[in-house]
Amino acid sequence: MRFVLILLGCLSLIACRDFNKKAEPTAAGPLQPFQPMPIATEVRDTTNLSIAQWETTDKDFGKITEGQKLEVVFRFKNIGNKPLVISSVRPSCGCTAAEPPKEPIMPGQEGEIKGSFDSNGRVGVQNKTMVVMGNFKAQESEELHFHVEVVKKNG
Numbered sequence: 001m002r003f004v005l006i007l008l009g010c011l012s013l014i015a016c017r018d019f020n021k022k023a024e025p026t027a028a029g030p031l032q033p034f035q036p037m038p039i040a041t042e043v044r045d046t047t048n049l050s051i052a053q054w055e056t057t058d059k060d061f062g063k064i065t066e067g068q069k070l071e072v073v074f075r076f077k078n079i080g081n082k083p084l085v086i087s088s089v090r091p092s093c094g095c096t097a098a099e100p101p102k103e104p105i106m107p108g109q110e111g112e113i114k115g116s117f118d119s120n121g122r123v124g125v126q127n128k129t130m131v132v133m134g135n136f137k138a139q140e141s142e143e144l145h146f147h148v149e150v151v152k153k154n155g
Contacts, residue, residue, distance in 0.1 A: 049137040050080030050107070054144075061148040066123055072096075072115040074130075074144045078105045085135050089113055092129040095122055100132070119150045126150060 055075045064070055078084040083104035091098050098115040105111040115130055130144045 048082050049135050050078055050082040050084040051137050052076040052084055052134070052142060053079045054142070057142065057144050059146045061146060063149045063151050064119055066150050066153040067120050070117040070119065070148060072117060072146050074113045074115075075110060076105075076112070077110045078107050080137060081107050082135070083107070084111070086111070086113070086132060087135075088133045089115070090131045090133070091115065092131075095119075095126075096128050096130065098130050113144060115146075117146070117148065119148070122150050123152045124150060 053076060057074070059072065059074070061070060061072075083106050085104045086100040089098035089100045096115055096117050098113060100113060101111045113130065113132060117126070117128060119126070126148050128146050128148075132142045132144060133140065134142070136142060
C-alpha cells in the first residue's frame with residue numbers, strides 16, 4: 001500500500017510540472033530549441049579522381065625467420081588524367097607500418113606504398129592488409145595484401 005501511495009505522489013508531481021515553460025537564457029547565451037543532428041554524408045569530389053594501375057595488389061614473401069623485419073613495397077602508376085593523392089595508408093595490425101607518398105603522383109608518373117612488417121612474436125602464416133585511401137576513380141580505397149610465413153627462431 002505504501003508503494004502505491006509513493007508512486008501516485010511521484011506521478012502527480014510529474015503531471016503538475018509546466019512543460020510549456022520557455023527555457024531561460026544563461027550566462028553562456030540564449031538557449032536554442034532542440035535540433036536533431038544531421039546525418040554525416042561526405043560528398044566525394046568526382047572532378048579530381050584518378051586511376052592507379054598497380055603492379056600487383058597481392059604479394060607472397062615465402063618464409064622468414066622470427067624477429068626479422070620485412071620491407072614491403074607496392075608500386076603503381078597514375079594512368080588517370082588528374083594528380084593521384086594518397087591521403088593515408090592503414091595497416092591491418094600494429095605489427096605493420098606503412099608510409100604513403102608525401103607528394104601527389106602526377107598523370108603518367110609512378111609511385112609506391114612502402115611498408116614494413118615486424119615478425120617478432122608472430123610465428124606462423126601471416127596474412128596482412130594495408131588499406132590505401134585516396135582519390136581513386138573506382139572506389140575510395142584500394143586494398144593491398146601480403147603473405148609471409150614466420151618460422152620460429154632456433155635457440
